[in-house]
Amino acid sequence: MNKIWLIIRREYITRVRKKSFIVTTLLIPIMMFGLITLFVYMAIKSEEKQKIIVYDESGIFENQLDTTQESYTVLYEKIKPGETNSAFIERNDADIYLHIFPFVNNAPDSVHIYKEGGVSLSAKGFITDQLDNIYQIKQLQDAGINKTQIDSIQNSSINVKSFDLKDNKETNSEIASSIGYFMGFLIYMVIFIYGAGVMRGVMEEKTNRIAEVIISSVKPFQLMMGKIIGIALVGLTQFMMWIGLMLILQLLLPFLIPGLGDVLHGGASMTPEMQQQMNAMGTGENMGMIQSLMNQNWGLILGCFLFYFLGGYFLYASMFAAVGSLVNEDPQEAQQLTIPITMPIILGFIIMATSVKDPNSSLSVFGSLFPLTSPIVMLARIPYGVPLWQLLLSMTLLIAGFLFMTWLSAKIYRTGILLYGKKITWKEVYKWIRYS
Numbered sequence: 001m002n003k004i005w006l007i008i009r010r011e012y013i014t015r016v017r018k019k020s021f022i023v024t025t026l027l028i029p030i031m032m033f034g035l036i037t038l039f040v041y042m043a044i045k046s047e048e049k050q051k052i053i054v055y056d057e058s059g060i061f062e063n064q065l066d067t068t069q070e071s072y073t074v075l076y077e078k079i080k081p082g083e084t085n086s087a088f089i090e091r092n093d094a095d096i097y098l099h100i101f102p103f104v105n106n107a108p109d110s111v112h113i114y115k116e117g118g119v120s121l122s123a124k125g126f127i128t129d130q131l132d133n134i135y136q137i138k139q140l141q142d143a144g145i146n147k148t149q150i151d152s153i154q155n156s157s158i159n160v161k162s163f164d165l166k167d168n169k170e171t172n173s174e175i176a177s178s179i180g181y182f183m184g185f186l187i188y189m190v191i192f193i194y195g196a197g198v199m200r201g202v203m204e205e206k207t208n209r210i211a212e213v214i215i216s217s218v219k220p221f222q223l224m225m226g227k228i229i230g231i232a233l234v235g236l237t238q239f240m241m242w243i244g245l246m247l248i249l250q251l252l253l254p255f256l257i258p259g260l261g262d263v264l265h266g267g268a269s270m271t272p273e274m275q276q277q278m279n280a281m282g283t284g285e286n287m288g289m290i291q292s293l294m295n296q297n298w299g300l301i302l303g304c305f306l307f308y309f310l311g312g313y314f315l316y317a318s319m320f321a322a323v324g325s326l327v328n329e330d331p332q333e334a335q336q337l338t339i340p341i342t343m344p345i346i347l348g349f350i351i352m353a354t355s356v357k358d359p360n361s362s363l364s365v366f367g368s369l370f371p372l373t374s375p376i377v378m379l380a381r382i383p384y385g386v387p388l389w390q391l392l393l394s395m396t397l398l399i400a401g402f403l404f405m406t407w408l409s410a411k412i413y414r415t416g417i418l419l420y421g422k423k424i425t426w427k428e429v430y431k432w433i434r435y436s
Contacts, residue, residue, distance in 0.1 A: 007226025312375025371401025
């Protein structure tokens with residue numbers, strides 16, 4: 001056991017001191033922060049109002065366009081005889097020119113929008129929605145129908161709540177699916193990234209002949225387990241540093257973009273629609289969602305996440321380590337050998353996508369019990385509530401699968417780590433497992 005801890009310490013210290021570790025640990029949060037800053041900055045800049053000059057020959061839309069909730073100002077003006085569209089826009093210092101032609105048989109003939117460089121999708125959508133709304137109101141008024149009554153009927157809805165039959169707590173399928181999908185996707189990414197890191201580490205030691213020196217002092221199984229646990233600790237360290245850096249950078253965001261503080265705290269930059277949404281956060285459906293979020297069994301969810309996080313990583317890391325011991329110096333050979341490992345991971349992700357919609361289907365139950373897919377699929381089912389016997393059986397099978405796969409991978413690793421210059425076939429691997 002002491003030798004395994006020495007290998008863990010070596011793996012951890014060696015990788016943490018690498019420039020690549022330092023660069024990626026610092027660069028990824030900064031890149032994410034930069035993207036967030038850019039999006040927020042562009043969102044704030046997009047609040048700058050554009051000026052629309054309207055020439056309404058129909059007379060129906062005069063002074064009707066509503067700009068209280070949009071980033072546009074509207075000016076109504078008539079074009080002069082012989083004046084070009086460009087000159088008309090320039091004379092009124094406008095950005096967009098909206099020409100509404102006369103009605104024919106009480107119906108719109110056509111509407112033209114002009115803008116240098118073309119009209120953006122948001123501007124066209126705003127104008128189209130406004131004109132459609134105004135024209136619909138006119139049609140209702142002409143038919144003697146009160147539009148307020150129509151809106152009241154269309155906006156009415158039935159409040160439907162769902163409850164857990166066992167403890168009569170209110171549930172929310174949207175929240176449950178979001179939690180399950182996020183946790184399953186996170187484990188899916190961890191298995192791929194850090195499992196492949198174990199494989200690359202084994203390949204490097206084998207090609208550099210470092211493994212020969214290490215094997216003279218420790219058993220191959222001890223080397224494999226030390227490497228798996230050491231890289232797991234490196235990944236955990238990196239995750240914790242990412243979380244810390246993102247929190248620090250998030251605190252700096254309002255100082256870099258002063259306008260952000262007003263938006264976040266309901267200041268002058270907040271539109272009436274945004275203010276209305278913020279005021280609604282404490283009532284109605286939002287309160288129900290918050291209550292459903294609080295009703296989740298977070299102790300069980302976080303405990304199972306930690307268990308399946310570690311179980312899934314160790315299961316697949318042992319397999320990646322075995323594959324790394326088979327590869328010499330050909331990257332294409334590594335890609336071919338990892339196909340049998342990546343297929344169950346992808347299958348688990350596919351089953352997870354269906355499990356968030358129907359967590360109790362036969363496919364979902366199978367995926368949550370099968371050790372190669374359970375770390376991903378089971379986490380998508382847990383927020384919905386899983387029978388205790390299924391959860392215990394899944395955990396038992398995952399532990400058994402990890403022990404079996406570690407024993408199997410150790411047999412391959414023991415021979416493959418010292419084999420050079422020969423392309424390995426699956427037939428030879430089977431012989432190693434059988435006779436070693």
